[in-house]
Amino acid sequence: MLVVDYGAQYAQLIARRVREAHIYSEIVPHTASTEQILAKNPAAIILSGGPSSVYADGAPSVGADLFQAGVPVLGICYGFQAMANALGGTVAKTGLREYGHTPVNATEATSCLFDGVPAEQVAWMSHGDSVSEAPAGFTVLATSAGAPVAAFANEDAKLYGVQWHPEVNHSEFGQKVLTNFLYEGAGLKPDWTPGNIVEEQVARIREQVGSKRAICALSGGVDSAVAAALVQRAIGEQLTCVYVDHGLMRQNESVEIEKAFGASTGGAKLMVVHAEDIFLEKLAGVTDPEAKRKIIGEQFIRTFERAQAEIIAASEGEDVAFLVQGTLYPDVVESGGGEGTANIKSHHNVGGLPDDIEFELVEPLRALFKDEVRAVGTELGLPDEIVHRQPFPGPGLGIRIIGEVTRERLDLLREADAIARAELTAAGLDREVWQMPVVLLADVRSVGVQGDGRTYGHPVVLRPVSSEDAMTADWSRLPYDLLSKISNRITNEVDGINRVVLDVTSKPPGTIEWE
Ligand SMILES: Nc1ncnc2c1ncn2[C@@H]1O[C@H](COP(=O)(O)OP(=O)(O)OP(=O)(O)O)[C@@H](O)[C@H]1O
Ligand SMILES: O=c1[nH]c(=O)c2[nH+]cn([C@@H]3O[C@H](COP(=O)(O)O)[C@@H](O)[C@H]3O)c2[nH]1
Ligand SMILES: NC(=O)CC[C@H](N)C(=O)O
Ligand SMILES: [Mg+2]
Numbered sequence: 001m002l003v004v005d006y007g008a009q010y011a012q013l014i015a016r017r018v019r020e021a022h023i024y025s026e027i028v029p030h031t032a033s034t035e036q037i038l039a040k041n042p043a044a045i046i047l048s049g050g051p052s053s054v055y056a057d058g059a060p061s062v063g064a065d066l067f068q069a070g071v072p073v074l075g076i077c078y079g080f081q082a083m084a085n086a087l088g089g090t091v092a093k094t095g096l097r098e099y100g101h102t103p104v105n106a107t108e109a110t111s112c113l114f115d116g117v118p119a120e121q122v123a124w125m126s127h128g129d130s131v132s133e134a135p136a137g138f139t140v141l142a143t144s145a146g147a148p149v150a151a152f153a154n155e156d157a158k159l160y161g162v163q164w165h166p167e168v169n170h171s172e173f174g175q176k177v178l179t180n181f182l183y184e185g186a187g188l189k190p191d192w193t194p195g196n197i198v199e200e201q202v203a204r205i206r207e208q209v210g211s212k213r214a215i216c217a218l219s220g221g222v223d224s225a226v227a228a229a230l231v232q233r234a235i236g237e238q239l240t241c242v243y244v245d246h247g248l249m250r251q252n253e254s255v256e257i258e259k260a261f262g263a264s265t266g267g268a269k270l271m272v273v274h275a276e277d278i279f280l281e282k283l284a285g286v287t288d289p290e291a292k293r294k295i296i297g298e299q300f301i302r303t304f305e306r307a308q309a310e311i312i313a314a315s316e317g318e319d320v321a322f323l324v325q326g327t328l329y330p331d332v333v334e335s336g337g338g339e340g341t342a343n344i345k346s347h348h349n350v351g352g353l354p355d356d357i358e359f360e361l362v363e364p365l366r367a368l369f370k371d372e373v374r375a376v377g378t379e380l381g382l383p384d385e386i387v388h389r390q391p392f393p394g395p396g397l398g399i400r401i402i403g404e405v406t407r408e409r410l411d412l413l414r415e416a417d418a419i420a421r422a423e424l425t426a427a428g429l430d431r432e433v434w435q436m437p438v439v440l441l442a443d444v445r446s447v448g449v450q451g452d453g454r455t456y457g458h459p460v461v462l463r464p465v466s467s468e469d470a471m472t473a474d475w476s477r478l479p480y481d482l483l484s485k486i487s488n489r490i491t492n493e494v495d496g497i498n499r500v501v502l503d504v505t506s507k508p509p510g511t512i513e514w515e
Contacts (some may be wrong), residue, residue: 001025001188002042004032006050006060006078012329014046014076014167016369021179022190026367030060037066044072044186047079049165053093053129054078054085062086072158072186074178077127080161084152087135087159094132096146098125104144104151104164111141111153112184113160117173123150123164124171131163158185194372194379198230201364205234208362213315214322215307216241217300217349218270219394220257223326223365225386226377230364231324232268233380239324240269242307244300247276247410248396251418260386271310275303283398283405287443289515290346292405296395297352304359323359325349327366328373330470334511344511348394369469390435391470399515403442413440415494416460423486424464424478433476436464439503439514448498450491457498460490465512473507 001018005011005027018025028037030050037045045066052059064086067073075083081091102125106114123144131149134140142151144163151162160181166174182188209231216228218241231239241261245254254272261270282295308320327349335351336343346352365373370391377387393399397417401409417438424436439461448455462483467473487500503510 001044002037002040003027003046003048004030004037006030006048008048008050010165010167011048014048017167017175017178018182019192019372021182022192023182023188024192034063034066038069042071043188044182047073047075047082049077049079052078054081054091067157067159074181075161077163077165080163081129081131083161084131084135089131089135090133091129092132093128094130096130097128098144098146100124101170102144102164104142106142108139108141111155113141113151113153113177113180115180115184117176122172124168125164127163160185194375197376198379201230202234205231205362205364209235209238209322212322213238213311213318213320214324214362215304215311215320216324217304218243220253220260221326221392222377222387222389223328223373225382226373226380227324227326227364228268229380229382231362240271240311242271242273242304244303245272245274245276246279246396248279248398251414271307273303273307275299280407285404287404289399292398292515293346293348293352293395296398297348298354300348301354301357321360322362324362327363329367329369332366371469388431390430393513399513400437400439401442402439402514409440409442412494412496413438416490416497419489419493420462420486423482423489427482433464434467434473436462437513438462446499450498455498457496459499459501460497461501461503462486463503463512470512473512475504475506
């Protein structure tokens with residue numbers, strides 16, 4: 001099943017909802033020609049939304065021939081409008097815009113698209129243009145106040161379209177409409193599972209790496225543990241995992257990772273590289289978040305090159321050409337790696353990579369979201385402690401010190417962070433909270449009174465968030481008692497921190513990390 005991306009906010013979300021319906025899906029850009037799309041032999045096609053207007057100059061269009069190939073198609077929003085336009089319907093700016101929750105009424109309940117869906121449903125809309133006339137041969141299935149043609153179908157040709165976004169959570173029967181299209185409209189069988197991801201990726205990795213050697217950047221986090229386990233399954237002995245202690249890790253983390261490692265990767269070899277001094281040296285005097293990220297990204301690669309040289313020397317000159325990373329889709333899209341998407345922050349493993357990198361990357365999880373990766377981890381038999389670990393960013397505490405990163409500041413933050421994490425665990429909230437960065441405002445100081453004396457210390461920010469996939473997040477409503485305990489312990493026990501504040505910003509507009 002293919003998703004054609006018209007520059008949508010939600011193209012990956014569509015692909016993911018299709019995978020949730022246990023059908024394999026991939027995304028192709030709208031620049032792909034009809035021949036290129038059909039050459040992939042799709043069992044069905046979904047045309048995504050997009051920011052353009054079909055009647056504007058240079059707007060992406062879809063060839064009418066795509067609809068004559070006998071492949072079932074569902075158009076969503078822009079995709080729906082482009083489909084109407086290509087097949088002789090009319091699309092116009094009606095002046096009736098709809099954004100957000102919108103009631104939609106079925107006018108033709110017999111379509112398979114609406115099986116099990118009530119006559120009135122709340123759908124999530126985001127459009128300024130509307131289809132005012134369906135193409136010949138199509139039946140209008142639904143209307144809304146702002147969209148006279150809110151859905152249409154040509155059941156014989158297996159062509160369907162909806163003006164709303166069935167892929168977003170807020171569309172009440174969104175997943176139902178999507179699965180109706182997939183199972184009934186397109187007749188697909190729900191037989192794709194995390195087990196298939198494992199099989200398919202193992203086969204792909206074998207093909208890519210062949211009999212050569214690879215190293216896996218292993219952080220102790222979920223993504224790299226799952227990536228390592230997949231690659232280990234594919235190429236066994238040819239893999240060496242490399243953990244970099246860059247001095248930006250949390251308290252005791254390096255020791256714990258070394259200990260937990262055997263369980264996480266099915267016994268692959270582990271090499272620990274200590275690179276604290278060089279990372280801190282390169283970060284000296286740097287305060288700009290993007291500059292920090294680029295420096296850390298580059299130093300990671302330089303460290304992997306050191307590991308590569310050692311492995312080559314030890315294996316009598318056999319080349320190590322591949323670098324495995326646990327890159328996920330959100331890392332790619334935030335780094336501006338999608339079709340026409342903005343750069344929000346350069347994740348060290350994507351946008352932070354240096355230009356002169358010589359490794360060939362192996363990234364088996366690059367199209368997936370975190371909860372999908374967790375399902376693959378469970379499928380691979382990884383222990384729950386690893387599969388459900390809270391994320392921790394590769395640049396570590398380096399992007400949680402607002403200001404210059406120094407050894408003293410790192411020690412201060414490590415102490416505060418250890419207390420916050422221990423209390424969250426003691427409260428039994430580790431699984432409920434997605435992650436809780438503790439951020440040191442190193443260039444801010446405030447006046448306190450402690451032991452009847454004046455202090456002039458730094459604040460830390462607690463940033464507990466709940467999320468499904470890190471693309472959006474809300475601040476976690478932690479119990480006041482817990483917040484109070486964390487605040488008391490940090491200010492009492494960590495010399496130099498005299499204030500604890502709570503971040504109550506969702507994402508958007510904030511991101512999870514402060515830098
Ligand atoms: N300290 C490290 N040593 C080696 N590789 C690392 C380190 N930190 C991060 N990486 C690499 O960068 C990738 C991206 O980091 P990221 O934090 O997103 O993933 P993760 O650590 O595997 O999982 P999680 O999101 O659960 O923390 C990792 O999958 C890993 O390949
Ligand atoms: O490995 C990583 N390298 C990075 O450069 C990076 N930046 C952010 N994160 C993690 O990604 C998720 C989304 O974070 P933001 O809302 O801050 O963008 C959150 O889980 C962050 O912790 C990173 N992980
Ligand atoms: N979300 C969309 O796909 C929007 C389609 C088109 N740009 C409109 O405003 O109607
Ligand atoms: Mg991590």
